[in-house]
Amino acid sequence: MLLIRCPYCEEERPELEFRNAGEAHVVRSTNIAGESDDDFEKFFFIRSNPKGVIYERWRHIHGCARFFNAVRDTVTDKFVMTYKAGEPKPAKLPGASK
Amino acid sequence: MNAAFRIPGAGRLSQAKTASFSFDGRSYIGIEGDTLASALLANGVHLVGRSFKYHRPRGFLSAGAEEPNALVQIVRDDARKTPNVRATVQELYDGLTANSQNRWPSLAFDVSAVNDLASPMFSAGFYYKTFMWPKSAWKSLYEPQIRSAAGLGVSPDRPDPDHYAARYAHCEVLVLGGGAAGIAAALAAAETGVRVIFADEQAEFGGSLRFESGAKIDGENGYAWAQAAIAKLKAMDNVRVLSRTTAFGYYAQNFVGLVERVSDHLKAPGRELARERLWQVRASRVVLATGAIERHMVFANNDRPGIMLASAARTYLNHYGVAVGRNVGVYTANDSAYAAAIDLKKAGVNIAAIVDLRDNPTGPMIDEARGLGIEINFGRAVIRAGGKLRVSSMTVQPKNGGGERTIPVDTILMSAGWTPSVHLFSQSRGKVAFNEETRRFVPGTYAQDCVSVGACNGTDGLDAAIDEAYAAGVKAAKEAGGKDSSVKTGKGAKPKVDASESWSRGMLGAAPGAGPGTTVKAFIDFQNDVTAKDIRQAVHEGMHSIEHVKRFTTNGMATDQGKTSNMHGLAIAAETLGKPIPQVGLTTFRPPYTPVTFGSIVGHARGALFDPTRRTATHGWAAAQGAVFEDVGQWKRAWYFSKAGEDMHAAVNRECVTVRKTAGLFDASTLGKIEVVGPDAAKFMELLYTNPWEKLEPGRCRYGIMLREDGFIYDDGVVGRLAPDRFHVTTTTGGAPRVMHHMEDYLQTEFPHLNVWLTSITEQWAVIAVQGPKSREIIAPLVEGIDMSDEALPHMSVREGKICGVPTRLFRMSFTGERGFEVNVPADYGEAVWEALWAEGQKHGATAYGTETMHVLRAEKGYIIVGQDTDGTVTPNDAGLDWAVGKKKTDFVGIRGMARSDLVAKGRKQLVGLKTKDPKVVLEEGAQIVDDPKQAIPMKMIGHVTSSYWSENCGLSIALALVAGGRDRMGQTLYVPMPNGTIEVEVTGTVFVDEKGGRLNG
Structure with missing residues (x-):
């Protein structure tokens, strides 16, 4: 069972307290009704599904109930870092050489 | 009396303490501390089983957990017949009964041993090559034959009467394997003061010191040294020593599953003892000292x-x-x-x-x-x-x-x-490396905070193993926060090896x-x-x-x-x-290291404890009235209330007729309820529901539809606006948690600028629906401070006041098509208010009704149930609910998805009503619909029945269905092919009772 650090509780808690909520940094248009088919397809259907580092959303559903973002390696399942919802995608990951 | 192969004076067991046992019906004498294997060997018994495929006679290969041959069935009583127990691990107790497996009629003469002679037939891959033809023979002949011939043991056929405990534990250092290396590592870690858990699968610690007669440590025989070290560790407050405990799985982030066998070795374990205990341990550092095989x-x-x-x-x-x-x-x-x-x-x-x-x-x-x-x-x-x-x-x-x-x-x-036991290391996702010189796979690259020591690390020799293990124990403890200074040096610290064997x-x-x-x-x-x-x-x-x-x-x-x-x-x-x-390359090792019982994994989560049961405030009243309950998620809901002599059909018919004639009481407490509060509450509602909300006046209600971003219906419910900044939202019973999740998701991540709070109030309010022409007469005498007239409290409105002296949110709304109210009271008063309303209702001949009648009444009015009449691919238009979508709105969740070309195309399945040509025939829900019953099979299916009931009020069978282009087929005859013949149906509107809706308004 993974340990996940909730950036709001500032604590590592067991995976059982959390629920994954899909890919992060997928922005919903403020003019969604006017979006083209292609743009809506990209927004709603297309996900990166990488082998390696993924940016994804989690919710501390059985804890503080907040949604937050996490960087996880899909190969090792290791969490690189977590950060609050609304914060920008980190430019540099901890442990990365550049 | 000693068994023939027991050597007087040899071994460590007290030969005076005997225990009798039986194997395949014959009685033998063993001694306390024996395993079943050692006790049988003491009696000269080597033949204990037949092999899986060839039924070859087999004996004991090993004296431990790696045993492949000596699998037996241990029988305590009718419900406790454990198959595939390794006789080399099973500890003897007085009265133990064991039987051999996979033989007939007897172990010494096994008919299936002919497989051995026919072995060319059973060579590698025979499963994939043989018995392929004819296909029909597989089910009737080959598979049953192979299964009966190749079984290993017999499963018990009664529920397991034992109970299984579970513990979560945390420690700085977890040491797995209680041989010399494990003991040295545990001693080292323990002395730094950190929390240590130390586990070994055997009844006694010592590992290979059990047989290595040449080992001498700290001046003592190796095994005696081990026992003294364990006694010392057990006496330390920061150390937990677990014997008979197998680490079976090594999971992410040093999370290790262990099973402790608590009572399998006891003659008559008391009921208070669990059979096994599952330990789920999270350790900062793990020391693997799992030895070699x-x-x-x-x-x-x-x-x-x-x-x-x-x-x-x-x-x-x-x-x-x-x-x-x-x-x-x-x-x-x-x-x-x-x-x-x-x-x-x-x-x-x-x-x-x-x-x-x-x-x-x-x-x-x-x-x-x-x-x-x-x-x-x-x-x-x-x-x-x-x-x-x-x-x-x-x-x-x-x-x-x-x-x-x-x-x-x-x-x-x-x-x-x-062979170094790298199983747990490999499970931790570490990569093994092949040592060319010793021709062994040993731990190579580590993936987690663990370290291998001793024989499992390919370290040869007792001296080297203890050195390595002691150093690893100190290092692991220090990395996990142990105190450096408290590590003793000199006498009493690192064990000193005086003599050892090596190979x-x-x-x-x-x-x-x-x-x-x-x-x-x-x-x-x-x-x-x-x-x-x-x-x-x-x-x-x-x-x-x-x-x-x-x-x-x-x-x-x-x-x-x-x-x-x-x-x-x-x-x-x-x-x-x-x-x-x-x-x-080596194949991948996966958990479990040795077989684990389902009982230990399930623990106490079975029977009544498998899943929580949710009961409403009126549960006891309903049970006393003879209600039959149905499970709706975790809820128990009254299904129907049978009077003497009534079957379900009769009870539901009576309830349905009574509600439309006079009135009925229904417990609607399980509906999800969410309070949406804040200055931006209306804006938030505009974004989450298809309907317009800004202009809804406080005190009024509206039927709301929630979509997913893809444009399909996700949930629905009546929403009351209590104040400009306060909405009381209801959801479907099953949808409550996911709707709350969905709302929170958008509020926290897409619309965080909105000043809104969401609170689940499902459990706070008991909801009593009073429906029917007499509903107002039943409620009015109990209500204070609310004008109940049609003018002051029209259909789809809500007021706050008091009922029976307690606060209420009184909704005028209807899921039956009759004049109706939903009385919300704090859950603690639910039963008392229900009883007061029931007493009033009795004066008017009202009935209590359950979920079945609720379903029939709403279907008579064509009210949908999300999840029954919709299935996640139904748009508001498909369901005939276009009127509930705000046409002037520029944004709400689902607005773009709903406009996708396929979702607005012609020929989509639409919700319609169906009447059977023979009004007595009730369709089956889920039945498929075709337009030409004479076409060749497979027929083209154009839709399916979503709801179907006998309507006593209409005197005919009614149904709702999703049918391609359904609204253009009004009056058409369609067909429902069933195993007993094809049923003719007529496409109708979805409303079967009071199409104009006059009854709603009283």
Whole structure:
């Protein structure tokens, strides 16, 4: 069972307290009704599904109930870092050489 | 009275404490501390089982958890018949009853042993090649036959009466494996003051010190030292010592699953004792000290009872005081078997000969054996064993060929060397590395915060193992926050090894006589009956990956997970492929290390404790009134209220008619309820629901539809606006948690600028629906402060006030099509208010009704149930709910998805009503609909029935259905083909009662 650090509780808690909520940094248009088919397809259907580092959303559903973002390696399942919802995608990951 | 093979004075058990037991109906005497295996061997019993495929007679290979052969059924009573128990692990208790498995009619005479003669039929991959034709015979003939012939043990056929405990635990250092290395690591870590958990699968700690008679530590015999160290550790507050505890799984971030066998070794465990306890341990650091497992030699008939690992024979002698035979042969490719020969010889057992594959090995053990007068043959191989139910001879030949010599023996001890137990390391996702010099896979790259020490790390020699383990224990503890200064130095600190045994090397793969080109049965995997020949055949038939070889031959796939067989199989595959071993690679180790009971994983979560049960405030009242309940998610809901003599049909008919004639009371408390509060509450509602909300006046209600971003209906419910900044939202019963999740998601991440709070209030309010023409008369006498007139409280409005003196949110709304109210009161008052309303209702002839009547009444009005009449692919338009979508809105969740071309295309399935031509025939929900019943099969299905009931109010059967282009088919005849004939139906509107809605408004 993974340990996940909730950036709001500032604590590592067991995976059982959390629920994954899909890919992060997928922005919903403020003019969604006017979006083209292609743009809506990209927004709603297309996900990166990488082998390696993924940016994804989690919710501390059985804890503080907040949604937050996490960087996880899909190969090792290791969490690189977590950060609050609304914060920008980190430019540099901890442990990365550049 | 001692059993025949118990040696007086030998071993560590008190031979005076006897325990009687039975095996296959015969009674025997063992002693306390025995395993079933040692007790049977003490009585001269080697034949204990039949093999899986060939039904060959089998005995004990080992004295531990790696045992592939000696699987028995332990019977405590009718409900406790545990199959596949390893006799080498099962501790003896007085009265133990064990039976052999996989034989008929008896162990010594097994009819299916004919499989052995027919073995060419059962070669590698036979599952995939044989019994393929005719296809129909598979179900009726082949599979049942194979299953009955190839079973391992019999499952108990009654519920498990035992209970299983579970604990979560945290520690800084978890030490797995209680041999010399594990003890040294635990001592080191414990002295730093950190929390240490130390587990071993055996009843006593000590590992190989149980048989290594030559080990001396801190001036004591190795085993005695181990017991003293354990006593010291047990006395420390920061250490938890767990014996009989197997670490079966190593998961992410040092999360380790262990099973402690609490009472399987007891004669009569009390009810208060769990059978097993699951430990889920999170450790900062893990020290793996899991040791090594001896390998057997691969030669013809190496599976005969009486042929076993050399270390096993030593364990039976030095720990249990049992001689495994009277005339013992030894076949080895390394030194450790010499130690077994020496110990047995000294105990008075005749050693017929040692056969050593090596040409001219030297060393103290060889000298000692020679000094004891034991015959030693270098450069020779045992090419076959004689005997059937028990080994009777070994035939020896120079390893490069030459004259054969047959030596009579009753036992053969073998050792091909030792395989480091890297199972847990590999489960931790560490990568093993092949050491060319020692030809072993040892831990290479680590993936987690763990360290391997001792034999499992390929460290040879007791001295080196203890050094390494002690240092690792200190390091792990310090890294996890242990105090450096408290580590003692000098006397009492690191254990000092005064004497030890040492050996290394050995061989991998088939021994001479079982090499390429031979067809002998030289077993690699005893439990799955895989021979050296099978591996070669798999390679020849095209299996070039070790993962394919494994699956094709089933090598290593039995319950022992190939603990003794993997390396031999790999070596033979590599040799046949002509590749070096590391290029062929080791198969992946997966949990569990040894079999784990379902009971230990399930723990207490079964029966009534499997899932929480949610009951409404009126549950007790409803039960007393004879309600029958149905499960709706975790809720128990009253389904219908049977009066004397009524069946369900009669009860539902009466309830339905009574509600429309007078009134009915219904517990609607399970509906999800969410309070949406804040200055931006209306804006938030505009974004989450299709409907317009800004202009809804406080005190009024609206039926809301929630979509997902894809434009399909997600949930629905009536929403009351209590104040400009306060909405009381209801959801479907099953949808409450996911709707809350969905709302929170958008509020927190997409619309965080909105000043809104969401609170789940499902459990706060009990909801009593009072529906029917008399509903107002029933409620009004109990209400204070609310004008109940149609003018002041019209359909779809809400007021706050008091009922029976307690606060209420009184909704005028209807899910029946009648004048109706939903009385919300704080849940604690739910039952009292219900009883007061019930008393009023009695004056008007009202009925209590359940969910079935609720369903019928709403279907009569064409009100949908999300999840029944919709299925996640239904748009508001499909459901005929276009009117609920705000046409002027520029944004809400689903607005864009709803506009996708396929969602606005013609011919989509639309919700319609169906009337059967024969009004008495009630359609089956889920039945498919076609427009031409005479077309060829497979017919084109144009829709399906979503809801269907007998309507007593209409006097006919009614149904809702999703039908392609349904709204353009009004009046058409369609067909529902069923097994008993085709049913004709007419497409109608969805409203069957009071189409104009006059009754709603009173």
